Structures are given as C-alpha cells and as structure tokens.
Amino acid sequence: xxxxxxxxxxxxxxxxxxxxxxxxxxxxxxxxxxxxxxxxxxxxxxxxxxxxxxxxxxxxxxxxxxxxxxxxxxxxxxxxxxxxxxxxxxxxxxxxxxxxxxxxxxxxxxxxxxxxxxxxxxxxxxxxxxxxxxxxxxx
Ligand SMILES: [Fe+2]
Numbered sequence: 159x160x161x162x163x164x165x166x167x168x169x170x171x172x173x174x175x176x177x178x179x180x181x182x183x184x185x186x187x188x189x190x191x192x193x194x195x196x197x198x199x200x201x202x203x204x205x206x207x208x209x210x211x212x213x214x215x216x217x218x219x220x221x222x223x224x225x226x227x228x229x230x231x232x233x234x235x236x237x238x239x240x241x242x243x244x245x246x247x248x249x250x251x252x253x254x255x256x257x258x259x260x261x262x263x264x265x266x267x268x269x270x271x272x273x274x275x276x277x278x279x280x281x282x283x284x285x286x287x288x289x290x291x292x293x294x295x296x297x
Pocket of ligand 1: 275
C-alpha cells in the first residue's frame with residue numbers, strides 16, 4: 159500500500175489541478191519508498207527531495223497564476239499560505255543538500271499539510287476557477 163492514498167474527495171474537478179496534486183502525492187510516495195530501500199540511498203533520497211520540493215513550488219506558481227487570471231478574491235491569503243509552506247519545504251531541501259537526514263520529518267510535514275490544504279484552502283477557489291473555465295471554454 160502506498161504511503162499516501164489518493165481519495166475521491168480530493169478531486170477538485172479541475173483536471174489540470176487534480177493532475178498536479180496527484181503528481182505531488184506520487185512524489186511523496188516515491189520519497190517514502192526510497193527512504194525504506196535497503197543500502198546506501200542517500201543520493202536517491204536527496205534527489206527525490208529536490209524533485210518533490212521543486213515540483214510543489216512550481217505547482218504553487220501555476221495555481222497562483224490561474225487564480226489571478228480567474229480573478230479569485232482570496233488570492234492574497236492563498237498565496238500567503240503557499241509562501242509560508244514553500245519556505246518550510248525549501249529549508250528542508252537546503253538541509254538535505256547539506257547532508258542532513260530530513261526525509262521522515264519532511265514526509266510527516268507533507269502528510270499533515272497537503273490533504274488539509276486541498277480540502278480546506280484549495281476547495282474555496284473551485285467555484286471561481288470553474289466559472290472562469292466555463293466562460294473561457296477551458297478544461
Ligand atoms: Fe493551493
């Protein structure tokens with residue numbers, strides 16, 4: 159069984175966003191897997207952390223650009239949330255690059271944060287973005 163299982167309730171109905179969220183989950187599962195692989199896995203763990211953190215941060219940038227375009231009214235709060243979380247995971251990436259063993263603690267953080275963010279914060283922009291897509295014949 160995967161470390162984090164995707165659940166139906168996590169789908170926002172916005173395909174491009176759901177695809178990116180699922181990819182983050184698969185990076186998290188990949189990190190969990192390499193952490194529990196026997197032998198010297200240090201460089202694999204570091205590389206997976208780099209990919210996971212970079213992808214998550216680029217997803218935030220994509221999401222914010224979309225929210226801006228769609229005219230989402232709580233844009234500032236949402237982006238503040240992303241910035242705070244980006245700073246945290248960027249710090250993990252830094253520490254990992256310096257040789258610190260941060261993988262489990264990063265997994266715990268992502269495990270606790272991601273689904274909550276999707277279900278509580280992301281869910282709030284769904285009506286605005288869905289209306290924007292209908293208006294512009296996207297999705
Ligand atoms: Fe978000």
